[in-house]
Amino acid sequence: NAGVTQTPKFQVLKTGQSMTLQCAQDMNHEYMSWYRQDPGMGLRLIHYSVGAGITDQGEVPNGYNVSRSTTEDFPLRLLSAAPSQTSVYFCASSSTSGRTGELFFGEGSRLTVL
């Protein structure tokens, strides 16, 4: 009954460091996405994927890379972390296009960049 699993739950980085936020889902969903949540800003889409091998940019893609080599996994990479990337990151998945809106979310990864 895992659903969408994100790791790590908490991470502290120094400016300029790199890291990868992991996301895995066991529901065989084609559609996966990454959002960031900031106070007073709601959720904003970073990147999304409609299937293995296919990714595209969302509203705030700068500073982030993604890849989708399997249906199950959708990692988010920060190549050179900046304080502006301090946020809570959510991975989500859906069995159909995100347009239907029935997204299943992970529990979030809280990232602090010093």
Next chain:
Amino acid sequence: GDSVTQMEGPVTLSEEAFLTINCTYTATGYPSLFWYVQYPGEGLQLLLKATKADDKGSNKGFEATYRKETTSFHLEKGSVQVSDSAVYFCALSGQGGSEKLVFGKGTKLTVNP
């Protein structure tokens, strides 16, 4: 572009009070509309949705009606409980080929016993 505006919080109510959280939207075409709920320390969960005008979504005592004439999707509950304390997000998905869900900024609800 598409956007969602929901009432500023936080909202504090006593148990059994009536709840309304306002949500209005701007979108081209005929978007689908959603309410998501985020309980403390958790990810978001779909609460209810409506996919066309005059549809009413309902779940767990919450209701919202898709009003195209007023571009609104207000969330209501007749009698809130302490367990309803959470952050509520209004969201839309457009019809114009966009693959993203557009969220409002969220409204934090606290229900006191």
